[in-house]
Amino acid sequence: MDKFEKLSGIAAPMPLVNIDTDMIIPKQFLKTIQRSGLGKNLFDEMRFDREGKEIADFVLNKPQYREAQILVAGDNFGCGSSREHAPWALLDFGIRSVISNSFADIFYNNCFKNGILPIVLPQEAVDVLMKDAEKGSNARIEIDLENQVVTSSDGETFSFEIDAFKKHCLLNGLDDIGLTMEKGSAIDAFEAKAAAARPWV
């Protein structure tokens, strides 16, 4: 997993609320057995018509947002299924951070496993950054994970909260499984105790 420390990038505005994982990556692309290569299908049904032609007014098809690395999105982003194909598709497209007033739980967790930083900010702050993103490629938003700050292109700053462990893993690009395996003896001990208490499990 790539580290996430600082990012200065173009942000694409997606003010729609309840952007679900079926929108982010429709089910026909879940048949892959790989993690890579899903960026071309990101937001497929919003981005392309049935003939595969780009829909001009979809935000990521506009010239100024083709290189976007950040999404500023409406409330409850990533609701719906547990498919990790959603963050895989975002990452493969080049998106490293999503800013919203709220995220669906499973999607939020999935982002951290893939080096994507989901940032929760109050609605007023999201509104300011949405306006900023609407300025296009001249407005670069800066994200500093270490200091937990988002800076708009006008220099306005917004601090955000993040779980300390998740931050640590993201800053260092750490593999969760390796970390957990270091606690193998605790799991062994728990398993022995649980097997005695609840042998039917």
Add this chain to the structure above:
Amino acid sequence: MSPKTLYDKIWDTHVAHESEDGTCLLYIDRHLVHEVTSPQAFEGLRMTGRKVRAPEKTIAVPDHNVPTTHGRENPDQMTEDSRIQVAALDKNAKDFGIHYYPVSDIRQGIVHIVGPEQGWTLPGMTVVCGDSHTATHGAFGALAHGIGTSEVEHVLATQTLIQKKSKNMKVEITGKLKPGVTAKDITLAVIGATGTAGGTGYVIEYCGEAIRDLSMEGRMTVCNMAIEGGARAGLIAPDEKTYEYVKGRPHAPKGEQFEAALAWWKTLFSDDDAHWDKVITLKGEEIQPVVTWGTSPEDVLPITATVPNPEDFKGGKVEAAKRSIEYMGLTPGQKLTDIKIDTVFIGSCTNGRIEDLRAAADIVKGKKIKDGMRAMVVPGSGLVRKQAEEEGLAQIFKDAGFEWRLAGCSMCLAMNPDQLAPGERCASTSNRNFEGRQGYKGRTHLVSPAMAAAAAITGHLTDVREMM
């Protein structure tokens, strides 16, 4: 000891390690696996030379891609990519030595129907699966939730999940339901009341007389859609109905072990003075048969209502409602019962159990589906299918003009050949009405099995109470 909720009790029993910052390793008792969200996880194990830590607690079944038509053993019935994905699960189950129900096995079905049916799901357990509708298993008083593929790999390798505790929410449904009102209407009504983000950060416990009165099948329907309200999980405390359902199932404890388990299960309830971070109460007798009009499960209205006006909403929902109404091809003010239906889908992990098929068959019996209607029943498992045939339900459906399919997820998410065409409108017993969910530009109205059956007969969304 301080009073605890049911969630607190299950959580505390499963913490294998706690760091100073409160990050926990939660031990997982049952890991359910299907073909769509697992190949990359098994691949990860292979690349790192890791094994499945507890293969005896890991159960796999293909369900999302599999065709539901006869002759599906013939691989030609699947697209190349579906075939590869199912074959990968076949191989991974064998290579890693986990329990497996292949397509050819009568016990095959939707993972959330197979788990309880086979007695894998028991009260007080932690259950995960790379599928958001894992919440279903909460009906047994098990802490059950969906996870992503990286977490699937984590559980395969370590039998634990890295977790922080969620908050406690109580959803109480008081009183009795009126005739024609079902578990599906309860769960949709709750989402209508809280919104799809209302449960974010919480584990919900459903309680109250109307919940107690539900069968295990109904309780699974309620918990199944906890995720649609944004909650991590939904729970219902186990009671006599739960023990009765579990007893005698292939993987449930037997004899003395059952008695020992029962003694513990009886401690699994929220203490009277437990702390709740949020409480919602609905009156059971006020819940009506409901239907969704839009493209979010929160877009819920009683069947007697009319399509809303987007301007009546607030904030970002105004634009979202405009988009939904346009997508759905509806007009504000239109009566919901005037909406014509092309297709009826009865099935899914929400409503693909025997009781759901009985409720639908009750309405259908002796009638014919509307001319030109496409209607299908997809039982949730091979065993549900067999039971429905033995009870004569299959014949009722077939006589009425329904297609009687084999088990799988089918048109709930349309990964297999069962899909809506652009513009096709479906009354569906599934759980999501998202844009494109049941097929590109397909239009979904979520309803109960009885309401779906009624729509199949009349050809439009219908108040099932008028047919009872």
